[in-house]
Amino acid sequence: QVQLVESGGGLAQAGGSLRLVCAASGLTFSNSHMGWFRQVPGKERDFVAAIRSGGTTYLRNSVQGRFTISRDNAKNTVYLQMSDLKPEDTAVYYCAASLSNTPFYYLRNQYGYWGQGTQVTVSA
Numbered sequence: 001q002v003q004l005v006e007s008g009g010g011l012a013q014a015g016g017s018l019r020l021v022c023a024a025s026g027l028t029f030s031n032s033h034m035g036w037f038r039q040v041p042g043k044e045r046d047f048v049a050a051i052r053s054g055g056t057t058y059l060r061n062s063v064q065g066r067f068t069i070s071r072d073n074a075k076n077t078v079y080l081q082m083s084d085l086k087p088e089d090t091a092v093y094y095c096a097a098s099l100s101n102t103p104f105y106y107l108r109n110q111y112g113y114w115g116q117g118t119q120v121t122v123s124a
Helices: none
Strands: 003-007 010-013 018-025 033-039 046-051 057-059 067-072 077-082 091-098 118-123
Touching: 003 091, 018 033, 018 091, 018 118, 033 067, 033 077, 046 067, 046 077, 057 067
Parallel strands: 010 118
Antiparallel strands: 003 018, 018 077, 033 046, 033 091, 046 057, 067 077, 091 118
16 A cells, blocks of 8 residues: 655754654655645645646745755655744644645645655754
8 A cells, every 4th residue: 555654854053954854654755746845733734845747846935045845756755844943833743645746736626545644853
């Protein structure tokens, strides 16, 4: 079955960096469109970044210039490099996979597979 396993979360100071890693299995990764979402308690899970199978990337406005999404098809892995972290980046970050070449890459319901999440905490 499809499994997405996130790692790399933790505690960082404001201005610091973290790299999240999502290892995928059970799907043809090179044909999959991958996304990162984040969620804080009591709020909806929000789009952060996406990368299409062909490599096109998308970022939410508030992380542009600070976050980068990339993928390594040879390793079935997608990354989220986060720099210049801010306290408002604190959330549980989820990796997601979509087998559909949807234009609505920013919508949760376009992704059929999810990881368990990894906590990112940024202190002021």
